[in-house]
Amino acid sequence: QSVLTQPPSVSAAPGQRVTISCSGSSSNIGNNYVSWYHQLPGTAPKLLMYENTKRPSGIPDRFSGSKSGTSATLGITGLQTGDEADYYCGTWDSTLSVYVFGTGTKVAVL
Amino acid sequence: EVQLVESGGALVKPGGSLRLSCEVLGLSFSDAWMTWVRQAPGEGLEWVGRSIPERGGGATDYAAPVKGRFTISRDYSRNMFYLQMNSLKIEDTAVYFCSWIDKTPSNLASWGPGTQVTVSS
Numbered sequence: 001q002s003v004l005t006q007p008p009s010v011s012a013a014p015g016q017r018v019t020i021s022c023s024g025s026s027s028n029i030g031n032n033y034v035s036w037y038h039q040l041p042g043t044a045p046k047l048l049m050y051e052n053t054k055r056p057s058g059i060p061d062r063f064s065g066s067k068s069g070t071s072a073t074l075g076i077t078g079l080q081t082g083d084e085a086d087y088y089c090g091t092w093d094s095t096l097s098v099y100v101f102g103t104g105t106k107v108a109v110l
Numbered sequence: 111e112v113q114l115v116e117s118g119g120a121l122v123k124p125g126g127s128l129r130l131s132c133e134v135l136g137l138s139f140s141d142a143w144m145t146w147v148r149q150a151p152g153e154g155l156e157w158v159g160r161s162i163p164e165r166g167g168g169a170t171d172y173a174a175p176v177k178g179r180f181t182i183s184r185d186y187s188r189n190m191f192y193l194q195m196n197s198l199k200i201e202d203t204a205v206y207f208c209s210w211i212d213k214t215p216s217n218l219a220s221w222g223p224g225t226q227v228t229v230s231s
Contacts, residue, residue, distance in 0.1 A: 099157035
């Protein structure tokens with residue numbers, strides 16, 4: 001059972017902006033960095049954002065991350081059909097000593 | 111470039127055992143923090159466990175559903191990372207990914223393509 005809560009789905013037209021929230025607690029998001037991953041059907045997850053706001057090499061600046069208290073948010077601007085995927089947040093839980101993932105959010109481009 | 115390649119997935123009966131392997135290339139394996147993640151059919155990502163290298167203390171941590179049944183190990187001489195799975199249950203059916211943890215415990219920076227484990231009678 002996921003400890004981090006995300007909306008099941010978000011959608012918008014091409015070129016628009018979407019945000020995905022990730023809600024946790026003081027034992028995970030509140031005291032640790034948050035990462036974001038995206039996953040195309042049938043493929044492995046890929047790191048999209050790390051240390052709350054940093055983008056790995058090759059990830060366009062259309063993607064942004066933020067964190068406030070026990071919640072984190074991923075933003076995608078200039079939405080493209082290629083952005084249709086499942087998105088997961090993740091972080092370490094210091095109390096449980098486990099890595100926790102979000103419930104996952106499916107992004108749809110209308 | 112970091113490359114991770116899993117192998118060993120198979121169809122196994124409930125109660126059986128299986129060992130998954132992950133070949134790690136393109137990084138200093140003796141310093142690498144590694145983890146296993148699984149994904150059941152149609153479900154989200156589930157963390158299985160992690161291994162901290164000997165130089166960093168050598169600890170292993172496990173998720174509650176697999177603790178006592180699964181064992182993580184590594185062979186430094188062969189750059190191989192393993193997941194020994196015993197007493198397998200139907201609910202262990204999933205694609206299993208190995209991943210490299212970089213910079214902070216929250217950052218699963220690179221992933222293998224995964225290997226399918228199916229537990230069925």
